Amino acid sequence: MAKAAEGFKTRLxxxxxxxxxxxxxxxxxxxxxxxxxDPVKKTGGWFRIGNRPNENYAETSVCLYLPDGRVAFMFGRPAIEHNREMNAGGLKVEVLEPFKRLRVSYSGKALVLERPHEMADPKKAYxxxxxxxxxVDLDYEGVSPMYGGETVKADGGPIEIDPEKSFAKAHYEQHCAARGVITVGDExxxxxxFGLRDKSWGPRHWQAIExxxxxxxxxxxxxxMMLSVIGDGKGGAREGGMVFRDGVYDLIKQCRIESDWDEHGxxxxxxxxxxxxAGHAYEVTGKVLSLIPLRNRRTTPDGRELQTRITEGMTEYRCGDLVGYGLSEYLDQIVDGVPNGKAAGF
Known part of the structure; x- marks a missing residue:
């Protein structure tokens, strides 16, 4: 479980x-x-459903990295009328046993991109x-403890947050194993x-994080592992995350990430x-195998256009003699055409 600041506790x-x-x-x-x-087939993907019941829609995403470098992708904003289930636009999450067994399924369409970078211009890509x-039909099994939860006051009372400046009021993660079948066209x-899952709830603007x-x-x-470096809005960063080993989470005290970039940033x-x-030290390298750039745009009440870019890269990781797989997800606000995290040296 992640630590909470003094005077607060984490509840899950x-x-x-x-x-x-x-x-x-x-x-x-x-x-x-x-x-x-899948570490043998070098195939994988990620799936997200985000209910926005007070705006009467959900955000749904399916992203599949195929062995030859193609990416199959779906994004939608299907209408919803309530927040009683995670089931919209053909994407469904079922909790079979909390913290232990869940199922993810999808039935619909996916855009197949031979050149995933084309998603930088969604209209042209489609x-x-x-x-x-x-x-998609996948059964997930939790293999680790839970990390995170809702930060509350020491007496259990809720923390007041400003919805306009919030990314989430509660968040947790867990390393998992998963197995099942995906189909893309005739394939x-x-x-x-193996993978990781997370859940969050509360008011969210994608532009609330620098x-x-x-x-x-x-x-x-x-x-x-889960490595996390987040811009603090003051030119620096908050470093964190966890290492899952020997059945427990060892929280990360310091995490320094250096990145290489292509001509698109x-x-x-x-x-x-x-x-x-716990005093352990690790060095990790990552090589991005396939990447798709996504974006979120919002106009503020005063008419300012805000643009967030999220680059999702299937990544081959190495730690010592071990080889693993996962994601490198980089979120940046785009300011004058430049991703602000890269501009700040991160």
Whole structure:
């Protein structure tokens, strides 16, 4: 479990696996996310459903990294009328046993991109690439403890937050194993691999965070990491995450990430140095195998156009003699055409 600041505590209960009361905040978001990567077939993907019940729609995403470098992708904003389930636009999450067993399924269409970078211009990408039937049927098994939860006051009372400046009021993560089948058009892929899932709830604007680097990875069933570096809005960064080893989470005290970039400002490789609260040190390198750039745009009440870019890279990681797979997710606000985290040296 992640540590809370002095005077606060972190709370997580089995019922948190299910939808919460959204309250009155217009931008309330309840999000569940899963990824999985098969280390033998070098195939994987991630899936997200984010209910925005007070705005009467959900955000749904399916992203599949195919062995030859193609990416199959879906994004939608299907209408919803409540926050009683995570089930919209053909994407569904079922909690079979809280913190232990969940199921992710999808039935719909996916855009198949031979050149995933084309998603930088979504209209052109959808015009120039085929959409095909796609299904996902994956069973997830939690292999680690839970990390995170809802930060509350020491007496259990809620913390007041400003909805306009919030990314989430509660968040937790867990390393997993997953197996099942995905289909893309006439192609069928049996998946057996490892990944990470997370859940968050509370008011959210994607522009509430200046930038972050989020790198979940697995080196097998009993060893994984999540590296997190988040811009603090003052030119620096907050470093954190955890290492999963020997059945427990060892929280990260220091995490330094250096990245290599291509001509578009997309990450191509990274090097990380990690020290944990238990005194362990790790060096990790990552090579991006396939990357798709995504974006979120919002106009503020005063008319300012805000643009967030999120680059999602399937990444091969190395730690010592071990080879693993996972994601490198880089979020940046784009200011004058430049990703602000890269401009700040991160």
């Amino acid at each position: 209960e089995p019922h948190d696996e299910f939808p919460h009361d959204p309250g009155d905040a217009k931008n309330y978001n309840e999000s569940m996310y899963f990824n999985v990567f 015009r120039d690439n085929p959409s095909v039937p796609c299904t 069928r892929f049996e998946i057996s691999g 930038w972050y680097r989020w790198c979940p990875m697995n080196f097998g069933r009993d060893f994984g 997309y990450q191509t490789a990274l090097r990380a140095k990690v020290t944990t609260e």
